Amino acid sequence: SRVLLDVKDLRVSFDTYAGEVQAVRGVSFYVNKGEALAIVGESGCGKSVTAQSTMQLIPMPPGRIKDGSVMFNGKDLTKLTDRQMESVRGSEISMIFQDPMTSLNPTMKVGKQIMEGLIKHQRMSKSEAKKKAIEMLDVVGIPNPDKRVEQYPHEFSGGMRQRAMIAIALACNPKLLIADEPTTALDVTIQAQILDLMKGLQRDFDTSIILITHDLGVVADMAQRVVVMYAGKVIESGTLDEIFYDGQHPYTWGLLNSVPRLDTNAKEKLIPIEGTPPDLFSPPKGCPFAARCDYAMPICREEMPEETFLTEDHFVKCWLQHEMAPNIENPTKIKR
Ligand code: SF4
Ligand code: MG
Numbered sequence: 001s002r003v004l005l006d007v008k009d010l011r012v013s014f015d016t017y018a019g020e021v022q023a024v025r026g027v028s029f030y031v032n033k034g035e036a037l038a039i040v041g042e043s044g045c046g047k048s049v050t051a052q053s054t055m056q057l058i059p060m061p062p063g064r065i066k067d068g069s070v071m072f073n074g075k076d077l078t079k080l081t082d083r084q085m086e087s088v089r090g091s092e093i094s095m096i097f098q099d100p101m102t103s104l105n106p107t108m109k110v111g112k113q114i115m116e117g118l119i120k121h122q123r124m125s126k127s128e129a130k131k132k133a134i135e136m137l138d139v140v141g142i143p144n145p146d147k148r149v150e151q152y153p154h155e156f157s158g159g160m161r162q163r164a165m166i167a168i169a170l171a172c173n174p175k176l177l178i179a180d181e182p183t184t185a186l187d188v189t190i191q192a193q194i195l196d197l198m199k200g201l202q203r204d205f206d207t208s209i210i211l212i213t214h215d216l217g218v219v220a221d222m223a224q225r226v227v228v229m230y231a232g233k234v235i236e237s238g239t240l241d242e243i244f245y246d247g248q249h250p251y252t253w254g255l256l257n258s259v260p261r262l263d264t265n266a267k268e269k270l271i272p273i274e275g276t277p278p279d280l281f282s283p284p285k286g287c288p289f290a291a292r293c294d295y296a297m298p299i300c301r302e303e304m305p306e307e308t309f310l311t312e313d314h315f316v317k318c319w320l321q322h323e324m325a326p327n328i329e330n331p332t333k334i335k336r
Pocket of ligand 2: 043044047048
């Protein structure tokens with residue numbers, strides 16, 4: 001099968017003193033082999049929690065995966081023991097984060113951090129692992145890798161740390177790389193370099209990528225398919241072209257109008273989405289976007305819309321798809 005990862009009906013909650021926060025509310029998506037899938041949405045929409053839960057990492061603050069299955073390469077990750085899962089995380093699925101300092105160990109040489117996984121999961125000898133570590137630093141574009149391998153993270157610049165983290169993540173040649181806002185903290189030039197690096201690795205090693213971002217410019221540059229999340233739910237999904245040129249959800253339109261994109265000239269006026277997402281202590285029973293939506297109808301506040309499939313890949317959850325709904329023209333300015 002072409003599908004590498006198949007997440008079905010994932011539900012994740014945080015238990016707080018004030019009650020249960022339903023951060024992820026029945027999320028399903030899949031990733032094909034060798035494909036880059038972007039999960040997009042504003043901060044707090046549940047995209048990072050979805051990614052962490054996919055790897056069976058308990059998100060902070062104390063969260064729990066309430067329901068759902070995560071089929072990866074034929075096995076359900078939710079059914080693995082901690083130990084089995086740890087070995088999957090080290091060798092088959094890797095994750096990189098926005099801030100490398102949260103995942104790099106400041107007290108350990110960068111080279112040693114690359115070597116750890118190789119020794120543990122690939123049973124390499126120390127000298128083999130060191131050779132591979134130098135090779136990986138070279139692959140991710142770090143100059144003088146045989147010198148750098150002996151240095152500590154604080155001796156690296158921000159962009160170099162991000163590269164080092166990618167080297168660690170890719171050393172064991174994982175089938176899936178999950179990148180959570182990998183370039184958000186970097187300046188535009190370095191950002192473009194890191195994205196190019198990831199694209200090259202995807203092509204050369206056939207790695208599948210889940211890219212988590214709020215930046216649609218990054219998405220356009222990198223992903224083949226897109227999942228749009230809002231208030232813990234997937235509200236639209238499709239190929240890159242289907243979302244960019246034929247997006248159907250008013251929230252997707254809002255994202256497209258509010259984020260600077262690489263494919264248009266920068267002078268175009270950006271329109272922020274007014275309002276804030278709903279409180280996930282008590283999510284609304286209808287469409288979660290209703291309070292912010294210019295097109296909301298009475299039914300929208302009463303009932304959550306079902307999926308409407310427009311193509312095999314493209315679906316949207318919005319009452320505007322109903323045959324009785326008014327015809328609204330796509331208000332985004334991006335035209336084919
Ligand atoms: Fe707007 Fe209604 Fe569609 Fe929700 S279902 S996005 S409120 S039109
Ligand atoms: Mg996040």
